[in-house]
Amino acid sequence: MNPFRIGCGAGFQGDRIAPAADLADRGALDVLVFECLAERTIALAQKARLDDPDAGYDPLLERRLRATLPGCAKHGTKIITNMGAANPGAAAKKARAIVADLGLSLKVAMVTGDDVSDQIADFILDETKQPASTLGQRMVSANAYIGVSGIVEALAQGADIVICGRASDPALFLAPLVHHFGWAMDDYEKLGRGTLIGHLLECSAQITGGYFADPGVKDVPDLANIGFPLAEVTADGNAVVTKLANTGGIVTPATCTEQLLYEIHDPARYLQPDVVADFSQVTFEAIGKDRVAVRGATGQPPTGQLKVSVAYRDGWQGEGQISYMGSNARARADLARLILDQRLTASDIDERLGHLIGSEEETRLRYTARCTSAATARLIGEEVESLYLCGPAAGGGVSKSVREIIAIASTLMPSQRVQLRADILGVNHEAA
Amino acid sequence: MKLHELAHGRTGDKGDTSNISIIAYRAEDFDRLLAEISAERVAAYLNQPTSAVSRYVLPQLCAMNFVLKGALKGGVTRSLALDAHGKCLSSVLLEMSLTSDSA
Numbered sequence: 293m294n295p296f297r298i299g300c301g302a303g304f305q306g307d308r309i310a311p312a313a314d315l316a317d318r319g320a321l322d323v324l325v326f327e328c329l330a331e332r333t334i335a336l337a338q339k340a341r342l343d344d345p346d347a348g349y350d351p352l353l354e355r356r357l358r359a360t361l362p363g364c365a366k367h368g369t370k371i372i373t374n375m376g377a378a379n380p381g382a383a384a385k386k387a388r389a390i391v392a393d394l395g396l397s398l399k400v401a402m403v404t405g406d407d408v409s410d411q412i413a414d415f416i417l418d419e420t421k422q423p424a425s426t427l428g429q430r431m432v433s434a435n436a437y438i439g440v441s442g443i444v445e446a447l448a449q450g451a452d453i454v455i456c457g458r459a460s461d462p463a464l465f466l467a468p469l470v471h472h473f474g475w476a477m478d479d480y481e482k483l484g485r486g487t488l489i490g491h492l493l494e495c496s497a498q499i500t501g502g503y504f505a506d507p508g509v510k511d512v513p514d515l516a517n518i519g520f521p522l523a524e525v526t527a528d529g530n531a532v533v534t535k536l537a538n539t540g541g542i543v544t545p546a547t548c549t550e551q552l553l554y555e556i557h558d559p560a561r562y563l564q565p566d567v568v569a570d571f572s573q574v575t576f577e578a579i580g581k582d583r584v585a586v587r588g589a590t591g592q593p594p595t596g597q598l599k600v601s602v603a604y605r606d607g608w609q610g611e612g613q614i615s616y617m618g619s620n621a622r623a624r625a626d627l628a629r630l631i632l633d634q635r636l637t638a639s640d641i642d643e644r645l646g647h648l649i650g651s652e653e654e655t656r657l658r659y660t661a662r663c664t665s666a667a668t669a670r671l672i673g674e675e676v677e678s679l680y681l682c683g684p685a686a687g688g689g690v691s692k693s694v695r696e697i698i699a700i701a702s703t704l705m706p707s708q709r710v711q712l713r714a715d716i717l718g719v720n721h722e723a724a
Numbered sequence: 725m726k727l728h729e730l731a732h733g734r735t736g737d738k739g740d741t742s743n744i745s746i747i748a749y750r751a752e753d754f755d756r757l758l759a760e761i762s763a764e765r766v767a768a769y770l771n772q773p774t775s776a777v778s779r780y781v782l783p784q785l786c787a788m789n790f791v792l793k794g795a796l797k798g799g800v801t802r803s804l805a806l807d808a809h810g811k812c813l814s815s816v817l818l819e820m821s822l823t824s825d826s827a
Contacts, residue, residue, distance in 0.1 A: 331739070332801055503734065510732055545785075546732065546747065553745035553789045555736030559780055575784055606802065645804040660804050699801045700739065 295524035295532070296472050298465060298489070301360060302326040302373075303496030305333055305350060309359050311497070311520040311539070316363030318536050319522055323468040324364060326356060326373035327461050327494045334458055335603030335698045337377035338433040348379030349386070349455075357390050357453075365396050372443060372464050376455040378433060380404055384455045388717050391453070401451035403442035405712035406458040408600055408705060409434040417602060417701040424703065430605045432698060436598040436705055439565030442712035443467035449716050458601070460565050462490030473527050483567035484591025485529030488574060491562070492533055492551050492586065496520050499533060499551040500582075501541030514540030523586075534583045545576035548584050552576075565598055565707065567591040597704040606699035607642065610669030611660035612676025615650075615689040622648060624684040625655040631683060632659050635675050640664035656689075662697065669694045728818035731757060735814040740799040741791060742810045744817055748786040758788070760822055766790050769820050770813065790817075 299321045301312030305328045316324055328350050341348025350356075353375045364371055376383040384402035391398045412434040413425040424431065435458035444467050446454045456464075466486040469475065475482040492499055499521050501512035512518075519539025523531040535543055552571060556562060560572040570590045577585045616624040629646040636644070644661035659676055663669040673692025680687060730753045733746045746761060748754040758781065767777040772792050780789040796810050797803040 506732070509728070546749075549747050549785045549787055550732070550734040550745060552785070553736070553743065553782075553787060554734055555738055555743065556789060557738070557741070557743060557778075557780075557791045559782060559789060572780075572782060573784065574782075609804070643804060647806075649806070658806060662802070662804060697801065700799070702739070 293527060295526050296469065297321045297522055297524055298323045298325065298468060298493070299522035300325055300327065300493040300496045300520055302328050302356065303494060303498060304328060304330060305352065307496055309352070309356055311518065312356065313359040313363065314536060314539065315520050315522065316360035316369060317366070318363075320367050321364075321369040321522060322472070323370045323372060324360060325464045325493070326371070326375055327464055328352070329374045329377060329458060331601060331700050332603065332698050334377050334435055334601075335432045335700070337379065338603070341378050346382050349377045349383035350375035353383055353386060354390060357387060358394070361391065361394055361396060365398070370447070370451070370468065371453045372468060373454070374456050374459050374464060376402060376457045378407075378457060380455050380457050384717050387453055387455060398452035399450055399716050400453045400455065401446035401449065401714055401716045403446055403454060403456035403459075403712060403714050405442060405710060406435045406438045406456070407433070408436050408710060411709065412600065412602060412703070415600070415703040415705060417703050419701040424602055427602070427604045432603040432605060434600055434602045436600045436710045437565060438598065438710060438712055439463050440467035440470050442714045444471045446714035446716070447471040449714060451714075451716055461494040462487045462564060463566065465490030465493055466566070469525060469529070475529075477566065478593070480567050480591035480593060482529045484569040485589045487562065487564055487567055487569040487591065488571055488586065488589035489523050489525060489531050491571075492548060493521050493523055495551065495554065497541065498554065499547050500535045500543055501547055504547055504550060510546070512540070512542055516540060529589070530585070530587045532579065532583055532585050543582040543584050545578055545584055548576045548586065563595060563599070565594060567594055594707070596707055598707050598710055600703050600705050602701045602703065603698050604701065606697045608663050608666045608669035608694060609660060609697055610663060610672030610694050611658070612673035612690060612692040613656055613658045614676055614679055614683075614687045615654065615656045616684070616687055617654045618686070621655045622652050624687070625657045627684045628657050628679050628687060629659065631679070632675055636661065636672065638663070638668040638671065640668050666694065666696070725822045726818065727757075727761065727820045727822060730822070731818065733814040733818060735811055737796060737800060737809045740796050741793050742795040742813055743792070744790045744814050746788045746790065746817070751786050754783070754786040756822075761788065761820070763790065766817065767792075769817065770795070
């Protein structure tokens, strides 16, 4: 059996699109995964959905699909993504319209059930030690990190494009491996190995030389044209991680080791919805240029609990910055900071931070505060801006911003409470 | 000698917890790093309580993983820091001086 070829086309919402298009066009992939959800992304998407029922999915979904679908269609590559965010139904509907517009005939599926906001009320949040219901109207969203079952079901129904919301990042990669190789859901060694492949690939260029270069110490060739990764996976769950020829970047045991431990706590117990993966005995071997053999992961049964992220409104952050250059620059910036400490006396400033960035010759003051009200948060930038006329000599280049703070708390929910479903659009379900 | 000369690393964040990998470039340096770069030393260097820092060792990769609980001032959603993720922390740690110079 030929190795199964799985690639990563995005490692976060704002990731580059050109390397994904290249991977789709030249990678001859079986599956291309786009991982686009960070902890807060789904809450921001939920806010967007409240304003517009057709919004709430990844704003780059259309650009990503239009750039990669021609290549994917050419090779029969399936697409799996969490770009559905807070609204997988609307995202799937959009995807189907794009497929039709490109003259393609592809089945689009959506996976739902991760939204547990209607059953979260009595769960105690780790951070506050209070039930979620105490957040009241401040709660924006509550989503469980789901495992592979919904995605596997969608693939079994013949989906070419699977769109979900909150799933564990490695599950986006593990699911097609489970489907393709027919791995049993109690074969924890295989599930651990598939989880490792997902973990290594899910941050796109972070394994091909991105987030790695240190000039003169760890040099990366042609970083400007960095390629995204793919894995050639065999039925035993081991793999070779590589990238396309004629792309920038490197794949070496060093890049793989850094990514292995990225966002990992105990390497022997990486908690996932379908398995507790064990990376403690993993090895990497360079077997060719930009080709690394990955072996040795295993796993144990899952805990039976899913992590749930609860997002809630937690006040406002205001910020302003101003620059001083030339003679006595640092002293003038420091004087500006002291002036702001005196002028900004609103009682709903919960925490503030004023600090100087740069050198003696060019100093930038950054002044930011977390406030209960948006009005006070706006005042932070306004007072920085007014330093033009009412502050030290020769301040310039003011910038200011205000953002609502969406905080995240977490809890655990028994897996059986989270009911997933997979629907092919236009077959057994019409997305609302 | 700085740690930066013998090792590389990467920082990740989950909520208010940061983790920093330290990976020896050469296998022959790993025992020395293991002896010198204890969880206690990392905690002191990064101004964290000793009890908040754990170390995991992967000898076959010449790698250590330090996990720092509560190190991110509330994490990326609440921290007022410019680098709210703490992405810079690995490079900060690599500035640590090694105590004994090998011959």
